[in-house]
Amino acid sequence: MDLIFGKNKKEQLEPVRAKVTGRIPAWLQGTLLRNGPGMHTVGETRYNHWFDGLALLHSFSIRDGEVHYRSKYLRSDTYNANIEANRIVVSEFGTMAYPDPCKNIFSKAFSYLSHTIPDFTDNCLINIMKCGDDFYATTETNYIRKIDPRTLETLQKVDYRKYVAINLATAHPHYDGAGNVLNMGTSIVDKGKTKYVIFKIPATVPVGILQPGLIVTVYVKVSPFPSVVYYHSFGITENYVVFLEQPFRLDILKMATAYMRGVSWASCMAFHREDKTYIHIIDQRTGKPVPTKFHTDALVVFHHVNAYEEGNCVLFDVIAYEDDSLYQLFYLANLNQDFEENCRLTSVPTLRRFAVPLHVDKNAEVGSNLIKVASTTATALKEKDDQVYCQPELLYEGLELPRINYAHNGKQYRYVFAAEVQWSPIPTKILKYDILTKSTLKWAEEGCWPAEPLFVPAPGAKDEDDGIILSAIVSTDPQKLPFLLILDAKNFTELARASVAVEMHLDLHGLFIPDTDWGAKSQAPAEAPQDEASDGHAVPRA
Numbered sequence: 001m002d003l004i005f006g007k008n009k010k011e012q013l014e015p016v017r018a019k020v021t022g023r024i025p026a027w028l029q030g031t032l033l034r035n036g037p038g039m040h041t042v043g044e045t046r047y048n049h050w051f052d053g054l055a056l057l058h059s060f061s062i063r064d065g066e067v068h069y070r071s072k073y074l075r076s077d078t079y080n081a082n083i084e085a086n087r088i089v090v091s092e093f094g095t096m097a098y099p100d101p102c103k104n105i106f107s108k109a110f111s112y113l114s115h116t117i118p119d120f121t122d123n124c125l126i127n128i129m130k131c132g133d134d135f136y137a138t139t140e141t142n143y144i145r146k147i148d149p150r151t152l153e154t155l156q157k158v159d160y161r162k163y164v165a166i167n168l169a170t171a172h173p174h175y176d177g178a179g180n181v182l183n184m185g186t187s188i189v190d191k192g193k194t195k196y197v198i199f200k201i202p203a204t205v206p207v208g209i210l211q212p213g214l215i216v217t218v219y220v221k222v223s224p225f226p227s228v229v230y231y232h233s234f235g236i237t238e239n240y241v242v243f244l245e246q247p248f249r250l251d252i253l254k255m256a257t258a259y260m261r262g263v264s265w266a267s268c269m270a271f272h273r274e275d276k277t278y279i280h281i282i283d284q285r286t287g288k289p290v291p292t293k294f295h296t297d298a299l300v301v302f303h304h305v306n307a308y309e310e311g312n313c314v315l316f317d318v319i320a321y322e323d324d325s326l327y328q329l330f331y332l333a334n335l336n337q338d339f340e341e342n343c344r345l346t347s348v349p350t351l352r353r354f355a356v357p358l359h360v361d362k363n364a365e366v367g368s369n370l371i372k373v374a375s376t377t378a379t380a381l382k383e384k385d386d387q388v389y390c391q392p393e394l395l396y397e398g399l400e401l402p403r404i405n406y407a408h409n410g411k412q413y414r415y416v417f418a419a420e421v422q423w424s425p426i427p428t429k430i431l432k433y434d435i436l437t438k439s440t441l442k443w444a445e446e447g448c449w450p451a452e453p454l455f456v457p458a459p460g461a462k463d464e465d466d467g468i469i470l471s472a473i474v475s476t477d478p479q480k481l482p483f484l485l486i487l488d489a490k491n492f493t494e495l496a497r498a499s500v501a502v503e504m505h506l507d508l509h510g511l512f513i514p515d516t517d518w519g520a521k522s523q524a525p526a527e528a529p530q531d532e533a534s535d536g537h538a539v540p541r542a
């Protein structure tokens, strides 16, 4: 397992041509760009957690039935400082690092006191964000790194704090129809208060870099210090934002002393199973929340799947856990040979649908179900003190890394594409879940670990599932090369696979850039391949 998780991956700087079998649809022209941790050891030092690894970008360029692969480490300030020192000198989620190991406790304390809130890492390893014509690697701190999606070169470092008062921001922004970015962030101590901020980055950002003043704050929710909710994503409907105040919290007082105590940020996070989860529904135009206090049981959600409005309700779907075991399992010490034993989730990720009434009749009877929508069995029960208790509908058990046809984001939809996971967090299958018929289609192959399945719509698509699924597959079998899998999203049959003789890493998230999307200013990139497929086999043209 260390081969897949802990081993440092080599970059593939020159595009390498993949060996394609099957037929790639002629319309599929563009670049699949993805991000994830690729290096966990620097010199003699090793990160503790898989989410700490240095960001390794990789891309599959698909053009005229051919596929070219390349990968490059994000040259973040963190990467450069580590490589120069030949050891880990910047703290990450699960690893606290000390730039100068000779410093005693007093100088450590001084170093802390001179940074009331630490300058977090710019190791943007989680996702890729599109802003106008620009692309950024993202993580959950205040930094994003602009990248060149063609060459995977690292460009400017952008500090969100220059534009909006936040210390943390999600790596899962949303986009509206005009391409404006909607994201959420947290200001951890602003005049003694914690603020959750919804902000917008207009798509008209000038080519180059974010400009001050271009980020517009939409909503700020304030909660008393020191409670800081940890959240990894949020949901949007046409008019609302769905924000889950889950009892999975960062303890700011612990964080303030973590550096001195020599413990990681991750150790300052805790799940409080005795608490409730509060559901906030915020009007995007006014920034005002629906005033009723909606709550549900304690849960942990990393990924929102989709949300939409129906019959005076907001319906929203999430992948929910009953504890925080997911983050515990990704400590590299667990991801070793005894992986099967060490790596059992104590709670299986489940797809759950919540229904929240937008208007609550003050006279409704206590105990009555306020949901009149026929499409779900989720309930919202009126309580004595005008609170509403939401009980979700369980749709499917054992899935993570959900994706949808993004044209249906915020709207009614039918299909969830995801990786199937059971008691271990490692995906072994790709799955299509039909919410209407509650049926599934699956793809699996011996020893194959699929990445998040990404849906790309076919041109002129009519049905929600008219298109293909892209997933990068790594294998536990050393004889089997990693490959890009292309499935027909309708019936889940394999259309093609593109194998590459490289060390591919298990990644997290990414996006597909159709060639038609490259800014008018530039052409789709031409590849100058180092020809891997020149072994005489014909590369089929669709």
Ligand SMILES: CC1=C(/C=C/C(C)=C/C=C/C(C)=C/C=O)C(C)(C)CCC1
Binding pocket: 051, 091, 092, 093, 120, 121, 126, 139, 140, 141, 168, 232, 265, 266, 302, 508
């Ligand atoms: C560095 C750092 C953080 C990083 C968190 C990361 C990197 C989380 C990654 C989560 C993933 C990959 C989840 C997948 O489902 C915090 C805790 C926000 C705050 C303190 C500083």
Ligand SMILES: [Fe+2]
Binding pocket: 172, 232, 302, 303, 509
């Ligand atoms: Fe994520």
